[in-house]
Amino acid sequence: MKRKLIAAIGVATMIVGIAACGSDKKDDDKKADGGSKPAASASSITVWLTVDAQHNWPELVKAADDAIVAKHPGLKVKHEYYAWPDKNAKLDAVLATDKAPDVVEMGNSEMVPYMAEGAFAQLDPSKFDNSSAWLDGLKQSVTYDGQTYGVPYYAAARIATWRKDIAADAGITATPKNWTELTADLDKIQAKEGPKFNAWYQPSRDWYAAMSFVYDAGGAIATNEGGQWKGSLESPQAIQGLTTWKNAIGKYMHGDLTKDESDRYIVYGQGKSALIYAPGWEGPSAADPKYDKTGGKLKDNLVNFVMPGPSGKNIPVFLGGSDLAVPSKSKNVDLASEWINDFTNSAGQKILMSKGNLPNNNTQLATLKADPASAVTAEAAESSWFVPTAPGWGSVEKAQTLQTMLQNIATGKSSVADAAKAADADMDKVLNVKN
Incomplete structure (x- = not known):
């Protein structure tokens, strides 16, 4: 993937x-x-x-x-x-x-x-x-x-996993049921743990997570118009989703903003993060003694919940x-x-x-x-999205177009609008070309 x-x-x-x-x-x-x-x-x-x-x-x-x-x-x-x-x-x-x-x-x-x-x-x-x-x-x-x-x-299907011990230290006793509760809880955790702690460890290049915000806002990566595929990340809905994602990254992610998600479970095992939004196997893997650097705290303190979306519904997942x-x-x-x-x-x-x-x-x-x-x-799998079934979608993935866009947004290299425009332009060159 x-x-x-x-x-x-x-x-x-x-x-x-x-x-x-x-x-x-x-x-x-x-x-x-x-x-x-x-x-x-x-x-x-x-x-x-x-x-x-x-x-x-x-x-x-x-x-x-x-x-x-x-x-x-x-x-x-x-x-x-x-x-x-x-x-x-x-x-x-x-x-x-x-x-x-x-x-x-x-x-x-x-x-x-x-x-x-x-x-x-x-x-x-x-x-x-x-x-x-x-x-x-x-x-x-x-x-x-x-x-x-x-x-x-x-x-x-991606789910939210957090540490109930860290949540409890911040005065939180239950998992959040909506986006407002989630961000309020993360604010409390961030304030309690300090500025170097990741209330939410979310690698910027994890496009599967970021695009869930796009789809939650009613946007899409690309759409088919009259038999031709066209990038649609410049749409108002997609911009809204990307902006919400950017704001969350900026508030709660204090790690390397150029990383992808390949070693997220290893980083989570280091004990400097409260929440991850990831495939369900990553939490248990982080708690494996090979990766758990917290002295065994992860095993009994990880709690899963369905990630709430800003729209008020469960955030749609990439299945x-x-x-x-x-x-x-x-x-x-x-x-x-x-x-x-x-x-x-x-x-x-x-x-x-x-x-x-x-x-x-x-x-x-x-x-x-x-x-x-x-x-x-x-339950998380019940609301999902899939990649555009365009002939040239493989070229988009191989060029890491979305990852580049997201990294540029997260690091401040580009604005949301400029990064989305560039990504759409790059996709439009290849989406309708058979790989």
């Missing part, structure tokens, strides 16, 4: 490399049966995941490895882990070679340009558990021209998440598919749910609202 500007050579060589193999009979066979037969001599598969899996649910990775090895004795599962900003540049480079991984994790908003270029093998959804109940937003992200090119991994895909150049499509199913089946989803994630399917999602431990996340 967090992306780095793609290397130019990666774009060119990826497209040329894929086109060169587009008429290969082996690729046609893959599309006909949902995956080619693995070579008899296959002794290993290579799986690329982001560091989220490495740090936060390594037991799920091991369970999937054990399951496929039990079916294929002697098989080796090789793992490579990447930070979000680095993954795609590496992927684009290897897709033009014969060294593509067999499984790769993708942010759900990253899938379209890769599917359009034939970078991923077509998969048979019937081979994957719960495929008939995949969450709509995730199902759309793995579907192109009516065919399936990936498997939803998990979803994430993001990850998908798993099999590069079309993989020589082990069937084995890769098996590993993916072992990783994303119902048992795997239970592990992900225990870490604060939403499952990839509606069947298991329904169980969350009845469980006090997960009801907040499930």
